Amino acid sequence: MKNTTIAGLAKAGGVGVETVRYYQRRGLLGMPERSGGVGLGGGIRRYGEDDLRRLRFIRSAQTAGFTLDEIGELLALDASEDRQRAQALAKERIAALDAKIAELEAARKSLRRLAHDCAANTSGPCPIIAAFDHG
Amino acid sequence: MKNTTIAGLAKAGGVGVETVRYYQRRGLLGMPERSGGVGLGGGIRRYGEDDLRRLRFIRSAQTAGFTLDEIGELLALDASEDRQRAQALAKERIAALDAKIAELEAARKSLRRLAHDCAANTSGPCPIIAAFDHG
DNA sequence: CTTGACTCCGTACCATGGTACGGAAGCTAT
């Protein structure tokens, strides 16, 4: 998997080539030297394990709810000494996740109520709006 | 709280006036008659409990992860006889929430690892990328 | 040494869910 092209990197990371390029534009992934370079444009960039780890991290951090801007900061912090900041970001996000998870669990509860009530009586509309009344 | 203006409705629903208007444009909220109507434009629209319930439902359904398009369908279903479809949407969303919640819990776990590892050793960078390695 | 696939890059376009602007008309308090 080492020393692959952008298509290989993208595939290994489970994203499209354009997405990799987008992350590069955002500064989240680096642009390895274009090797070969006979003509005016230089050659083709080649990517390694590090790039893949970075790409995978970006995706994981996204599911953790970080924005791409925040992920940029995290990637910078990964190579910096600012432990304080890293901890702060982590803790902040944990709190946000706690809240988000609770919110989703509440929503799921409402949906279960809806599914249940909907199955219960066999005529008339399901009480969709009512299922969310309260919380 | 009944028979209020758009600003009252918005406030009661915890959104801005422009958001209410946006939902109206999307067809999620109705446009009550403009009452008064001496001049060419008619009067001012007034909103009641039903509108507020609808608005609150929209917000709840959003936190459940429904898109506004889906919410439009739900609102239509609330007044229709298609129990099947309502159930299907609910079950589908419950499954999506199960997955999402699991995902967020995994992310939280990684973040806790990060916070922990970050607190552990007192020099050098926090292993941010590594904290998400694996899962 | 050409063909065909892939790369590079800038730029444009997209969906989602809003948020803002600005003029005209409506309402309310003084």
Place this chain on the structure above:
DNA sequence: ATAGCTTCCGTACCATGGTACGGAGTCAAG
């Protein structure tokens, strides 16, 4: 009856996170 806040409405703009296009260059295989 007039000042000053709202409402109404169309239209424009925004942030986020991509996705697509197209021309020029590169590379491997036949």
